[in-house]
Amino acid sequence: MMTxxxxxxxxxxxxxxxxxxxxxxxxxxxxxxxxxxxAAGKIFSTQNNISNNxxxxxxxxxxxxxxxxxxxxxNIIDANLNNYRLFKAKYGKxxxxxxxxxxxxxxxxxxxxxxxxxxxxxxxxMSPFPFKCFIDNKGELADRIxxxxxxxxxxxxVSFALADKMTAFGVPNVRVIHNSVDEQxxxxxxxxxxxxPFTFFTLGRMTAQxxxxxxxxxxxxIRPDKKIRFRIGGDGEDxxxxxxxxxxxxxxxxxxxxxxxxxxxxxxxMQNCNAFVLPSRHESMGIVFAEAIACGKPVxxxxxGGPEEIINDANGYLILSENSIETHDRASLHLANAIRRMIxxxxxxxxxxxxxxxxxxxxxxxxxxxxxxxxxxxxxxKDA
Numbered sequence: 523m524m525t526x527x528x529x530x531x532x533x534x535x536x537x538x539x540x541x542x543x544x545x546x547x548x549x550x551x552x553x554x555x556x557x558x559x560x561a562a563g564k565i566f567s568t569q570n571n572i573s574n575n576x577x578x579x580x581x582x583x584x585x586x587x588x589x590x591x592x593x594x595x596x597n598i599i600d601a602n603l604n605n606y607r608l609f610k611a612k613y614g615k616x617x618x619x620x621x622x623x624x625x626x627x628x629x630x631x632x633x634x635x636x637x638x639x640x641x642x643x644x645x646x647x648m649s650p651f652p653f654k655c656f657i658d659n660k661g662e663l664a665d666r667i668x669x670x671x672x673x674x675x676x677x678x679x680v681s682f683a684l685a686d687k688m689t690a691f692g693v694p695n696v697r698v699i700h701n702s703v704d705e706q707x708x709x710x711x712x713x714x715x716x717x718x719p720f721t722f723f724t725l726g727r728m729t730a731q732x733x734x735x736x737x738x739x740x741x742x743x744i745r746p747d748k749k750i751r752f753r754i755g756g757d758g759e760d761x762x763x764x765x766x767x768x769x770x771x772x773x774x775x776x777x778x779x780x781x782x783x784x785x786x787x788x789x790x791x792m793q794n795c796n797a798f799v800l801p802s803r804h805e806s807m808g809i810v811f812a813e814a815i816a817c818g819k820p821v822x823x824x825x826x827g828g829p830e831e832i833i834n835d836a837n838g839y840l841i842l843s844e845n846s847i848e849t850h851d852r853a854s855l856h857l858a859n860a861i862r863r864m865i866x867x868x869x870x871x872x873x874x875x876x877x878x879x880x881x882x883x884x885x886x887x888x889x890x891x892x893x894x895x896x897x898x899x900x901x902x903x904k905d906a
Contacts, residue, residue, distance in 0.1 A: 523702060523704055523886040523890055524890050524893065524894075525573055525574075525575045525576050526573075526886070526890075527886065527887055527890045527891070528890065528894060529574075529575065531575060532575050532613040533575065533576045533577075534576075534577050534578075534579055534605065534606075534608075534609035534612075534613070535572070535576065535577070535578040535579065536579055536602045536605040536606065536609075537578060537579065537580045537581075537605075538580070538581055538582060538583040538585075538598055538601040538602060538605075539565070539580070539582050539583060539584075539585065540585060540626070542582075544558060544561065544562075544565060545558065545562065545565065545582055545583065545584050545585055546558075546584075546585055546586070547559070547584055547585065547586035548586075549586070549587060549590070555586075558584070559584065562582065562584055565582040566582070567579075567580060567581045567582065567604070568580045569608070577609070577612070579604075579605035579608050579609060580605075581601040581602070581604045581605050582601065583597045583598045583600070583601040584597070585598065588655075588666070593626075595626065595629070595630075598626065598630065599630050599633045599634070602630050602634060603634055603637065606619075606634055606638065616638070616640050617640070617897070617900075617901045618640065618641055618642065618643065618675075618897055618900050618901055619631045619634060619635060619640055619641070619642035619643075620642070620643055620645065620893075620897075621642055621643070621644045621645070621670075621674075622644070622645050622647065623644070623645075623646060623647055623648060624644055624646060624648075624656075624666075624667035624670045624671055625656065625666050625667045625670070627644070628642075628644040628667065628670035628671070628674065629666055629667070629669075629670050631644070631670065631674075632669060632670045632673050632674070635673070641675045641900050641901075642673075642674055642675065643674055643675050643676040643677070643678065643896060643900060644670060644671065644674045644676070644677050644678065645678040645679075645680065645699070646677060646678065646679055646680070646684065646688060646806075647680055647701075647806050647807070648684070648806060649684070649731070649804050649805055649806035649827065649828075650804045650827075651684055651687045651688060651691075651806065652667065652687075652691065662691070662692075663691050663692065663693075668692075671688075671693045671694065672694060674695065675695070675899075675900045676695050676697060676896055676899070676900060677693055677694070677695050677696045677697070678696075678697055678698070678699050678896070679696055679697070679698050679699075679806075680698075680699070680700055680701050680806050680807040680828065681698065681700065681805075681806055681807045681827060681828040681831050682698050682831060683806075683827040683828055683830065683831070684698075684806045684807070684827065684828070685697075685698050697896070699889060699892045699893060699896070700807060700812070700831070700883070700884055700889060701807050701809045701812065701884075701889070702812075702884060702885065702886040702888070702889030702890065703809065703812045703813050703816045703880070703884050703885065703886065704886050705816055705880075705881060705885045705886060705887070707785060707786070707789050708789050708792060708813045708816035708817050709789075709793070709816065709817060710793070710817050710818035710873050710874075710877055711793035711794065711817070711818075714873075715793075715794050715795065715796055717796065717868070718749045719748065719749050719750060719751045720749060720750050720751070720796050720797075720865050720868075721751050721752075721753060721794070721795045721796050721797075722750075722751070722752045722753070722795060722796065722797055722798070722799045722861070723752075723753050723754075723755070723791045723792060723794075723795035723797075723798050723799075723814075723819075724737060724752065724753070724754045724755065724756075724798070724799055724800055725754075725755040725756055725783070725788060725791070725798075725800070725810050726755075726756045726800055726802070726810065727756050727757070727758040728756050728757060728758030728759065728760045728761040728764060729758050729759065729760055730760065730803065731802060731803055731804060731805075732756070732800060732801075732802050732803075733800070733801035733802050733803050733824070733843075733844065733853075734754065734760070734764050735764065735767060736801045736844060736853050736854050736857060737752070737754075737799065737800075737801055737854075737857065738764065738767050738768050738771060738773065738777070739771065739851070739854035740801070740854040740855070740857035740858040740861060741768075741771070741773045741776060741777065741858075741861075742771045742772070742773050742854075743854060743855060743858035744858050744861060744862065747776075750776065750865070751776055751777075751778065752776055752777045752778070752799075753777075753778045753780055753791060753795065754777060754778070754779055754780060755780040755781070755782075755783045755787075755788065755791060756780075756781075756782065756783070757781055757782040761779070761781075765779060788813065789813070789817070792813055792814055792816075792817040792819060793817050795819060796819070796868065797819055797820045797821065797822065797838075797864050797868070798810070798811065798814035798819050798820075798821045798822070799821070799822040799823075799857075799860075799861065799864075800821075800822075800823055800824075801822075801823070801824050801841070801843070801844075801853065801857050802823065802824055802826050802829070802843070803824075803826060803843055803844055804826045804827055804843070805823075805826050805827050805828040805829055806827060806828050807827075807828035807831070807832070808823060808827075808828040808829045808832060811823055811829055811832040811833060812832055812880065812884040815832065815837050815838075815876050815877070815879065815880040815884075816877065816880045816884070816885075817877075818873030818874065818876045818877045819873070819876065820837055820838045820839075820864060820868070820871040820876065821833055821837060821838035821839075822838055822839050822840075822841070822857070822860045822861065822864060823838065823839075823840055823841075824840065824841055824842065824843035824844075825840050825841070825842055825843055826843040832883075832884070834879070836871070836872075836875055836876065836879060837871065837875075837876045837879060838864075838871070839860045839863060839864065841856045841857060841860050842856055
């Protein structure tokens, strides 16, 4: 999205297989990991032209737990350094390196910066912050994320809540820039969806963080009604457990499990629902809420960090997160009440007002302009 609004930019995206199962080794699966090691030599470097001025460079590197010889980090750094050199050979001077998350992205950027002299910045998305694995035995940030933060020219948090946590742990030079949403993909529908059945859409990884169990128990508290339905998108390790919970609660007829959805399908679900709901236990920002309001949809979320900076009286309801109240069942009760209120007061939410608020705060045009200001500061040699 950066080059769409700033076509003069030349951007290289450096990857090494960090999300490629072919290159991820798991100690709990030694036989599978051995097969991957033997097959890794057949995985070759590639270049993918994403647009006229954006290229993804891929140099493969095996990845495993940091506890075992630091997870192959030296070879991972070499892979990214190779990507850096390929980009430089094509476009010339590199002005700034922009890493996402302090580890491994920021750590890699720090090492490349030490070799090349190119400044770097970090955008942090971690939730909850910091992960337990990044806290040392003194209760402070571990070296592998503290050092990248300390040497970065700027540390960007995707919400004010995250920025406060980072600052409390001594992270310097913190500035807030929210994640952006592509306003061309996420748009209000041409026609309003029918009110009956009233459709709630939920999207999130099927893990405890997203509070899907809280949602299912809230649905149970709402009198079974064919006029209300819930469509839940996302995949993850707890998906089958949640499906069983819905069956055990006797609500499986009200819930449609959609599985993993690409961006186009997510936008379609957002456009065709009446409202979006996600009772997360913690969020660094909660980009799905921004995607929903981009489509002019009202939302229900929890006070768990990031959603408070997206949801307001004009676009939805904020309820207490499970972390703020005494029991799990109370969280479901609060959510059930919010769902009822949304249906009863649906006419109070104006899609045009919701969309206009989104464009002002979270559109790619707005956010990329803020990022460009950071680049200008860093390239100009200013300290934030």
